[in-house]
Amino acid sequence: MRHIRGRKEKSGKSGWLFLASVLLLYGLAALIDSDLTLNAAGYFLQIVGSVVPVLVLVFILIFLFNLFFDAARIERHLGRKSGLKGWLFAVAAGVLSTGPVYAWYAVLAEFKRRGMRPSLVAVFLYSRAVKIPLLPLMVHYFGVDYTLVLSLYLIGFSIISGLLMGLIEGGASRPGS
């Protein structure tokens, strides 16, 4: 518990340091090109409005995860002994997930803290590349064959990405084991 609290405090401070660095970058950008920086600030205000509803949803999800998903349950479904089911679940969840990726970092961080394997985090993040609602648009631009082949390779590479991250981060187990 002390370890977790310490890590949270560290992550909290790092977050503010990160924000301060970005603000500093804006300051530097304003010195070089003030019009561009103003445009960027205008774009920021524009996207904040569209991101707020997603963030509210994410915070509700985090609350529900905190309430219903204890470490044991996550360990069972997405942990070291989750086997093939865990891999398939991570791929499916990644493909079906919507919204900006950074919103999912928080959810995945909570899951990882409670026992989710790093390999499955990587699988989830990679398989997000397959966007079901956007497939018709991809077909329109690149054709059916291209869309199918690319989607299959993306799913295949999501597994490879998971295996590789598992090897590097440690505690890897192959799908099905």
Added chain:
Amino acid sequence: MIAKGCRLNKRVKQSAKLTLQTIVNLLPIIIGMLLLTSLAVTILPRAISAGLFGGHAFFDVLLGALIGSVAVGQPLASYILGGELLDGGVSLLAVTALIVSWVTVGVVQLPAEALLLGRRFAIVRNLTCVVFAIGVSYFTVYTLRLIG
């Protein structure tokens, strides 16, 4: 029954406290990332419209993967940009590398990913995803050539 209700009440309070802590930790990261994204979105179109493609085939693929890596915004934008680049004569290999790295690599999101999921995890994952984007583009295009 009352004991069960008390337990649930305690769990709800505990979950709310944990969630509030997460929000406080997360807010500066999200605001910072949105600011960084806005800056990148403003700068990037200038860089892409500079007519960078058209060199050696592999250099174009690498360039596509690198542009996709620093690009931000909806994947929808990558399809539209990819379609335009394809019409403009850029190879399908380079366009595929751009589309794939656009949705799998996040240089702009890297600080947030590192803070929340771990520095080593974020760096290694993003680096391997750049390499994978090149691999996926070659596999896709050559498979399409094979199946006619």
